[in-house]
Amino acid sequence: MTDTKFRELFKIFITFFKIGLFTFGGGFAMIPIIEKEVVEKHGWVDKDKFLDTISITQTVPGAVAINMAIFLGYNLLGFFGALAAAIGVALPSFIIILLIAVSFNQFSNNQIVQSAFMGIRPAVVALIAYAGYKLSGNIDWSSLLVIFLVVTLVGRIILGISPIYIILAAGITGLAVNYFSERKMDKQNNGEV
Amino acid sequence: MPLLMQLFLSFFKIGLFGFGGGYAMVSLIQDELTFHGWLSMKTFVDIIAIAEMTPGPIAINSGTFVGYKVLSFLGAISATVGVVAPSFILVITLAHFFEKVKESPYVNAMLDFLRPAVIGLILAAAISFGESSLVDWKGFLIAGGVFLAMLKTKISPILLIVIAGAVGIILY
Numbered sequence: 001m002t003d004t005k006f007r008e009l010f011k012i013f014i015t016f017f018k019i020g021l022f023t024f025g026g027g028f029a030m031i032p033i034i035e036k037e038v039v040e041k042h043g044w045v046d047k048d049k050f051l052d053t054i055s056i057t058q059t060v061p062g063a064v065a066i067n068m069a070i071f072l073g074y075n076l077l078g079f080f081g082a083l084a085a086a087i088g089v090a091l092p093s094f095i096i097i098l099l100i101a102v103s104f105n106q107f108s109n110n111q112i113v114q115s116a117f118m119g120i121r122p123a124v125v126a127l128i129a130y131a132g133y134k135l136s137g138n139i140d141w142s143s144l145l146v147i148f149l150v151v152t153l154v155g156r157i158i159l160g161i162s163p164i165y166i167i168l169a170a171g172i173t174g175l176a177v178n179y180f181s182e183r184k185m186d187k188q189n190n191g192e193v
Numbered sequence: 194m195p196l197l198m199q200l201f202l203s204f205f206k207i208g209l210f211g212f213g214g215g216y217a218m219v220s221l222i223q224d225e226l227t228f229h230g231w232l233s234m235k236t237f238v239d240i241i242a243i244a245e246m247t248p249g250p251i252a253i254n255s256g257t258f259v260g261y262k263v264l265s266f267l268g269a270i271s272a273t274v275g276v277v278a279p280s281f282i283l284v285i286t287l288a289h290f291f292e293k294v295k296e297s298p299y300v301n302a303m304l305d306f307l308r309p310a311v312i313g314l315i316l317a318a319a320i321s322f323g324e325s326s327l328v329d330w331k332g333f334l335i336a337g338g339v340f341l342a343m344l345k346t347k348i349s350p351i352l353l354i355v356i357a358g359a360v361g362i363i364l365y
Binding site for chain 1: 243
């Protein structure tokens with residue numbers, strides 16, 4: 001590996017390390033910060049490519065910030081660029097959580113910490129419920145989609161079906177609905193001719 | 194199967210099916226934790242709170258924490274690498290076919306139905322955590338207050354967790 005390429009890799013690593021270190025709340029909260037570093041400061045990609053990056057992270061499973069880092073790193077310097085960006089963005093969380101995990105038993109037995117978590121747990125429930133509520137505003141709800149939401153809730157809460165099967169069922173249902181609506185359109189088109 | 198391999202595979206699965214990222218992955222993590230009996234639901238909710246107050250994605254944070262609890266440092270590495278590996282493979286593959294994938298009616302049709310599934314999984318996680326975390330009327334009050342604050346104000350979730358912690362110290 002040449003010296004300049006190594007320096008470029010290090011720059012990618014440091015940039016994504018910074019992004020990983022200063023973004024609280026994860027996921028979509030990180031997008032403006034990534035945009036500022038990657039588009040405005042370093043000029044690594046233009047605005048259009050950055051928008052592509054956002055849409056690709058929504059087609060792929062996994063943490064949004066990690067996916068964006070991998071995609072941008074790969075576009076800059078191929079496989080090693082992706083690796084440098086992914087390690088960079090994940091490393092701050094890894095180190096911080098490791099430190100917390102090491103000392104968790106000591107401070108979690110503390111009476112004050114226990115009382116604090118009694119208050120924090122309901123707050124987390126509310127934050128998760130709010131995330132679901134907020135996302136539902138971005139969808140063009142058809143009756144089929146509402147039915148699928150209800151099926152997911154019943155399947156998960158009452159029947160305890162694994163999320164993996166629910167995700168697979170969602171993909172297959174999407175393909176099936178697409179297939180039948182295309183056939184219907186073909187028939188209508190043929191009828192007109 | 195050695196524990197290290199089990200951890201890796203569990204978090205690989207979480208990464209592979211974790212559409213929607215963040216809170217959407219919580220259901221998947223919860224399912225794996227219950228299946229293996231690695232962590233109590235209460236501790237898991239605590240980790241989500243810690244993940245929210247520290248930088249970085251929830252998937253990485255819980256991977257690192259659970260991995261460490263189960264098998265210390267090597268466990269943390271194995272779970273974290275496991276949860277990132279599917280993204281790595283899929284994003285790089287997709288980067289090659291991106292233009293085709295973006296226009297594909299099949300991909301868009303699948304995503305249409307993945308969205309309500311993801312919302313359902315997030316709400317299901319909220320409900321099942323509610324069962325273990327909302328133990329009395331004070332809990333319901335805190336949860337309601339935080340939901341309203343998210344809806345009506347611009348207070349950051351981090352600050353809301355800190356306030357909820359302070360309220361907890363006073364009330365409990």
